Amino acid sequence: MTGDKPHFDEMLLPDGSVRAPYSEFCEWYGAQDASRLRTKARDAENFFRRTGITFAVYGDEEASERLIPFDIVPRIISGREWARLSRGIEQRVRAINAFLHDIYHRQEILRAGRIPVELIAKNEAFLPQMIGMDPPGGIYTHIIGVDIVRTGPDQFYVLEDNARTPSGVSYMLENRETMLHMFPELFRKVRVREVSDYPRKLRRSLAASAPRACSGPPEIAVLTPGIHNSAYFEHSFLADQMGAELVEGHDLRVIDGRVAMRTTQGYRAIDVLYRRVDDDFLDPLTFRPDSALGVPGIMDVYRAGGITIANAPGTGISDDKAIYSYMPEIVEFYTGEKAILENVPTWRCSEADSLAYVMEHLHELVVKEVHGSGGYGMLVGPAASRKEIAAFRQKLKARPGNYIAQPTLSLSTVPIMTRQGLAPRHVDLRPFVLVSPNGIDITPGGLTRVALKKGSLVVNSSQGGGTKDSWVLDE
């Protein structure tokens, strides 16, 4: 992808003047010595390495633990921009939870003919086991990380809703810690809204959704697939910060209608399980029988009100990429309002007309797997070679229903520090949302991912992207 296309820069206007949210930062930056900043950037990297903030790259034996590159130039959002953005996110998250409740109960939205029945009936992400089930507190998605891109001063598009097990919040927290540590004087100059109470809020939010069987203060645990999982650092980080046990499937067992963990003093019941294990692996008795990551029988306990599973099984149906294309209808159907945030126009390749269009325009589209994530298995048309496009065309022809296509948006840019000074790079934003019976809480900012290669639009860490601290100004 080329950087030639006109795009919105969040720091500099086309005439070279600085946009208001960045004015104080630029003033400070202009007074800094470049070599000192470079030293600081190296310090930051050492800090991450020492702390073990790493992620595993699948299929990469040698460098199995890698750092996500961190850029020290913050991404800055004004208070006004954030207010609108967070209203849009809240609306969307409310709609998603209403949709999930509906789709597993009366299915009004299907009866109303707003989305096609086959889309649900034939969808792997739809779990029949959840039909008629009322999750504790009525919450389906306790934690959501909405991927948002910006294309203009007031144009924000939702790329993905990540309603299953969104990751990255530990980077949001550690990026801020690192910045505070490196540039305390900058935070005296610019008033930035706090993010550090996220773990406390997460705990409170999970505790508020405790199941009927819970007596006394809720026992919370984080379920991880184990130390070889790419997000293990985050799992242990969140458990540690919340003061919750970090458990694996083999630590758990169903005893007397409760899910209990094996402690040095016997088995102790868990009330709320923040699971970072996919639905498929959650319960070998209900889902994949070969899974060793889950707990046999947990779904029965769940249905009987013996445990809260966060997020609820079956939430994947709401962030399925085919469902995504109906989000404007979904938002309107459940909230009665027009969606505040925009949806990227999406061609569903399962539909013959769309497929024909996509086949013709592969070189200018982004094609994604319906159930894919992490930037794996996708085609970025404008950046792909003829050969890659030809190969992808075959895949598309073989399983059209497995793909959707979207236009390549001209994502906004924010500068990063390079050896030649500041240079613009494309970014996205993943704000983190907590949902509990007491309401919706959005941590100001979120995780900014940045494509480090000039002109690139792929921000995924598995594909060489980096991260930035994300500031919402307190104004």
Add this chain to the structure above:
Amino acid sequence: MLGKTAGGLFWMQRYLERSENIARLVDAGFRIALTRSEAAEDEWASVLTTAGVRQAYAQRYEKVDGSSVINFLLRDKTNPSSVLSVIEAARNNARLVRTALTREVWEATNECWMTLKEALRTQISDNELPDVLSLIRQQSAQVRGAQSGTMMRNDIYFFAQLGTFVERADSTARFLDVKYYVLLPSLSYVGSSLDNVQWETILRSVSAYRAFRWLNPGETNPRNIAQFMILDQVMPRSLSFCASRMAGALEAIAREYGGAGESLVQASALSQELAATNIDMVVDNGLHQFIQDFIKRNNSISAQIEQEFRFYH
């Protein structure tokens, strides 16, 4: 605390302790090789036996020579007891129990792994060996320092302590098991120069050469050394010291949990018997038998701890 976490802490600490012990054995072996080249091969062979890797070594190498032994013990990943392997195992266990560790302890452990992985990346020459060995000592001292300075003295700490002392007791005892004949009273005479070297090696292998000199300024004889290595109450690597620390850690856990189990009964019995005996009784009843018996009882305590605190199931 999760049973798995207790197990992770126990093994993290056993592996850390093992890395130090292996480094110490290499240090002592290297010293002999430098000062008495004719005894070197025997010495390296007994180092391999003490480390429990004699057979594994024989599968990889035809003959016992210093350079191969050093590299096998320090950096060979096919050797599960090499320093590099055990540091990685310690760090993996630390990741597993990350939520039970203070930030300082985790970072020291992670840094220990990063530093040693780098230092042990390539073949180690005789010139570099002393520096590498002191680096290993320094790195594990940093982990120990962070533990001592930042951990609360609750079950987390005591499971880690159990790992340290079970491993250390095993290491000292296995070393004595290999070297016991050097410590038998000689009928002919005391203090041949070969004996002196052997005794010195024993003391160096537990980093207590100077400590022994201070405690026994007069004569060095096998009886004194055996007493020191087995029964001394203040030498931190003696069998008696390790047993009393194990019993102490299990007592502390019993207090916290409000009840004692079989492991404490066994450890207290072992500790009290060692405190009540003297070296003449040990030697008269058979030094070798005594050491083998100790190793068995130490293993049994370890297995009992695993089961009692539900490390695995």
